[in-house]
Amino acid sequence: MNLALDMMGGDFAPLEAVKGLQLYLQHNNATVYCIGDEQQVRALLSEYNLPEEKTVVIHAAEIIGYNENPTKALKEKPDSSISKGFQLLASGKVDAFLSAGNTGAMLVGAMFFLKPIEGVSRPTIASVIPKIGGDTALLLDVGLNVDCKAQHLDQFAVLGSIYSSSVLGISNPRVGLLNVGEEEGKGNTLCKETYPLLKDNSRINFIGNVEGRDIFNAGADVTVCDGYTGNVVLKLGESMYDIAKSRDMHNDEFIRRFAYENYGGTPILGVSKPVIIGHGISNDVAFCNMLLLAQKMIETDVCGTIKTAFRRTGTSAS
Amino acid sequence: MNLALDMMGGDFAPLEAVKGLQLYLQHNNATVYCIGDEQQVRALLSEYNLPEEKTVVIHAAEIIGYNENPTKALKEKPDSSISKGFQLLASGKVDAFLSAGNTGAMLVGAMFFLKPIEGVSRPTIASVIPKIGGDTALLLDVGLNVDCKAQHLDQFAVLGSIYSSSVLGISNPRVGLLNVGEEEGKGNTLCKETYPLLKDNSRINFIGNVEGRDIFNAGADVTVCDGYTGNVVLKLGESMYDIAKSRDMHNDEFIRRFAYENYGGTPILGVSKPVIIGHGISNDVAFCNMLLLAQKMIETDVCGTIKTAFRRTGTSAS
Structure with a gap:
């Protein structure tokens, strides 16, 4: 298994990436392509005694900063660590690409290099x-x-169900539509149009509408919504975790589970190969978990399962 | 000042309404029209020693239940406590109407009786x-x-600003547009179309986009969004409070401020007279605070301020 890791992404790069890689390689076997400033990366790999047979350093002369325009940066910086990572992935040299760098560049890159x-x-x-x-x-x-x-949203339900069962290990995951009420017929135009599609979708286990109060409670295993609403919910949840930490509530078992490090980043679902975006503030544990998530996505062949599912049904949407 | 209170709304009606009224009348002067089952209400008013000169019992033979269709129920139950409350308000006998009953019926009633x-x-x-x-x-x-x-959304910004300054006492409230990023040009179609309107609106103090993470943090004094997203956020916030309570974190000063009792219900903004919807689980403190909120909305003449603002500018939207 070959993984490509952007060593220059994240606020504490490349140190935390190296430390995370060390944690990962202690218990796992993979060849990790470490993309970044060769001199810096080599020095740190050596300092942390990382095994040479498991690491390949790929020099990237440039970095895409957090505030750069993603499309422009990818065009103008073919030697950036993110561009190089996608080149490796597209060429088949590696099986997954991971970065805690510019999220927009990761999204645009996944669409441009992988489709x-x-x-x-x-x-x-x-x-x-x-x-x-x-x-x-x-x-x-x-x-x-x-x-x-x-x-x-109907396709998100299928993508989410496949990921949930393959990677999270939830069998026959229950799918909910995020809405303002439980009854069919509730909601905005998008919800009203989505509900019948989900209800008729034989590939998912649709349980109906779920509400804001269900997100952290029983609710569904896979909740679908538009990306505007989902982004608001995600950032609200993150801020609640930060507030809890700042107020000494982070020893609570439930609150602790919000810690971003545990999740190893966000996968892009629906592209042909595993691409994982890490949090900007990723520490060693976060990098290690990103690598573990990539490994799991490869081992379970979640992308292959998605390919088969969408080929079989010929679902189309524009 | 004359207030109409639906005694039959809320899970613990009419007892908690009576106890809340008692709390309120200890320190405030108003005549409260108590709408509900005359026999039950009179017995409780007497039991709790409520002053006869400050209470007027209005018999309502029917109740609109929580699960009834609002429009249908209002039509078929003209003698319900909610219908009677709106009749009193529309006729000018009272200056505000408050209920912890069926939210939908309160919303439909406000539109139908008040416009x-x-x-x-x-x-x-x-x-x-x-x-x-x-x-x-x-x-x-x-x-x-x-x-x-x-x-x-542009109108919500004006309505929210007036309410924030009149009732919450925030001078020149900062208005934010709930979005997925801070920069102008971010967001879904609705956000992209709303941003320039808010920017050009001289009646508000627009500070730009705010994100999910800003909702409980610094952010804006007035955050506008569509009602689908706002409802998801509201219910998510309520569920976080419930979770915090269930996990013994409710003694935290910040968490305590989420307690619904403190806010005295949700006003409907943009109708000609004060209408306040209480939480279904309202207790005595919640009812007392609903009455205090109604009093404040009358004293500050927030509806009059809104009328003047919208007459002056002739803002129109369809």
């Missing part, structure tokens, strides 16, 4: 949500598609 | 949001208008 899986009209990003009962659920889209049609 | 203020195309409901720094902000719309146009 969506045939039949998937809108790749999507999902966030893992801790449930009060101990379960782990999925919310999508969380920001890639701010304007959606019903057909897109 | 929107001239120039207001969409009355709206707002929720009070506690900020981590101690301030109190407003989020609107929180569910009355699930599909919105930019012009509606």
